[in-house]
Amino acid sequence: MTTTPPTGQSHAPAIDTAFAERPPIVAAMYNPALIACLLSTAADAYKRQVSSGMPLALSFIVAPLALHRGTRDSLPTTTSIHLRTWMERNPLVRAGFPDRAQALVAPIRQGLRFALRHQILELRADTLVPQNRLLPKVPEHPELDDILCIGRLLGRWLAKNDTATVFALMGVAP
Known part of the structure; x- marks a missing residue:
């Protein structure tokens, strides 16, 4: 069963449920701590490219x-x-991105709250600034390593583009 939010886009209801009620695989991939770590990694790489936060x-x-x-x-x-x-070389990614992005709004918000509450990130005038705080040792796992490595790449890559352009290219609106 899927639900339809006001935007008219369908998404899996498991993502909108309370964290403890999610199926284990969904809870693992959309864990607020994982998302906080990913966003901190991306924000740090972004900030190294431009002086402002992400x-x-x-x-x-x-x-x-x-x-x-x-x-x-x-x-x-x-x-x-x-x-x-x-994006031109990967039309299937662009085609599916709006639905994936919409489905992840709630988990991303939870990850952001986690990062702000635990002082992993600071919010300054609509930008995320990584704190010079050591993150706990992340357990070694190939997929986790890959996610964080991609987070660093995305931070550097997105810093080279205007935010409005990024949203337009991805086919979504802020």
Whole structure:
């Protein structure tokens, strides 16, 4: 069964349920701590490229790109490829992105609250600034390592683009 939010886009109800009520695999992938760590990694890489923090709105681009294996596997390994070029080469990613992004709004908000509450990120004038705080040792796991590596790549890559352009290329609105 799916629900239809006011936007008219369908999404899986498991993502909207309370964290404890989610199926184990959904709870693991959409864990607020994992999303906080991903966003902190991306914000840190973004800030290294430009002096300002990462725009808050980009959180809703980073997480769907990094957490979806098919999308993550199609991402370039370098930031030398322009976002527009990558999107043109991956039309299926663009076609499915709006639904994935909409489905992840609630988990991303939970991850952001977790990051702010635990002082992993700071919100300054609609930008996310990573705190110079050591994150706990993340358990070694190939998929987790891949997600965080992609988070760093996305932070650097998205810093090269205007936020409005990123949203337009992805086919979504902030």
